[in-house]
Amino acid sequence: DSGVTQTPKHLITATGQRVTLRCSPRSGDLSVYWYQQSLDQGLQFLIQYYNGEERAKGNILERFSAQQFPDLHSELNLSSLELGDSALYFCASSVGGQGYEQYFGPGTRLTVT
Amino acid sequence: QKEVEQDPGPLSVPEGAIVSLNCTYSNSAFQYFMWYRQYSRKGPELLMYTYSSGNKEDGRFTAQVDKSSKYISLFIRDSQPSDSATYLCATPRDFGTGTSLTVIP
Numbered sequence A: 001d002s003g004v005t006q007t008p009k010h011l012i013t014a015t016g017q018r019v020t021l022r023c024s025p026r027s028g029d030l031s032v033y034w035y036q037q038s039l040d041q042g043l044q045f046l047i048q049y050y051n052g053e054e055r056a057k058g059n060i061l062e063r064f065s066a067q068q069f070p071d072l073h074s075e076l077n078l079s080s081l082e083l084g085d086s087a088l089y090f091c092a093s094s095v096g097g098q099g100y101e102q103y104f105g106p107g108t109r110l111t112v113t
Numbered sequence B: 001q002k003e004v005e006q007d008p009g010p011l012s013v014p015e016g017a018i019v020s021l022n023c024t025y026s027n028s029a030f031q032y033f034m035w036y037r038q039y040s041r042k043g044p045e046l047l048m049y050t051y052s053s054g055n056k057e058d059g060r061f062t063a064q065v066d067k068s069s070k071y072i073s074l075f076i077r078d079s080q081p082s083d084s085a086t087y088l089c090a091t092p093r094d095f096g097t098g099t100s101l102t103v104i105p
Helices: none
Strands: A005-007 A010-013 A019-024 A031-038 A042-050 A053-057 A064-068 A074-078 A087-094 A108-112 B004-006 B011-014 B019-025 B032-038 B045-051 B054-058 B061-066 B071-076 B085-091 B099-104
Touching: A005 A087, A010 A019, A019 A087, A019 A108, A031 A074, A042 A064, A042 A074, A074 A087, B004 B085, B011 B019, B019 B085, B019 B099, B032 B061, B032 B071, B045 B054, B045 B061, B071 B085
Parallel strands: A010 A108, B011 B099
Antiparallel strands: A005 A019, A019 A074, A031 A042, A031 A087, A042 A053, A064 A074, A087 A108, B004 B019, B019 B071, B032 B045, B032 B085, B054 B061, B061 B071, B085 B099
C-alpha cells in the first residue's frame, strides 16, 4: 500500500458526460501528479500540482481539468467524455516537486460507453 | 514526443536468470531516472531512482545510467516468478512504454 488513495475504483459513464476523479496524496507529500494509461498509449503524464499550484502540464486535453485543494487532495475533472477516454487514471504523489520519487495510487478505471 | 524509449518485449526467462532491461532517453539535461514495476494494471510501484550517472543497488536489483550514451538499465539477479510484471523506466513526468517480463519456474 503506497498511502495514496483514489476514488472511485471503477466508473462507467456515457459519452458526453462529466466525471470527477479524486486523489488523496501520502501524508506529507506536497505534489500530486495525474496520469492516463490506456492499452495502446502507455502511461501518459497529464498534469502536476505542487502545494496547490500547477507545476507542470503534459498531454492534457482541454476537456480535462484538475485542481489541488488546500488540504492537498486533488481532483481531475473529465468532461464531454468520448469513447477514447476509457482508460486507467492514476494519481501519484511525492514530497517535493521534482518528480523523481513518485508513489502511485491504485487507479480509477473509467469506461465510457 | 516520448522522452524515454523502451523495448516492449515481451521477455521470458527461466527462474534464477539475470535479467537486463534497457531504455534510452533523449534529453541530456535529465538528472533523475526511475524504474517502476507494474503488476497487471495495478498502480506502478517505485523500485529505485538514480541521480546522474553510475550504479545503484538494492537487493537483487541494480540500476545503471550511462549519460554518455543516454542509456538506462535495470538488472535483476536471481530472478523469481514473483518478478513477473511490466517494468517501466521513467524520467520525471515521462514513462517508457514498459517491458513485460515473465520468469518461468
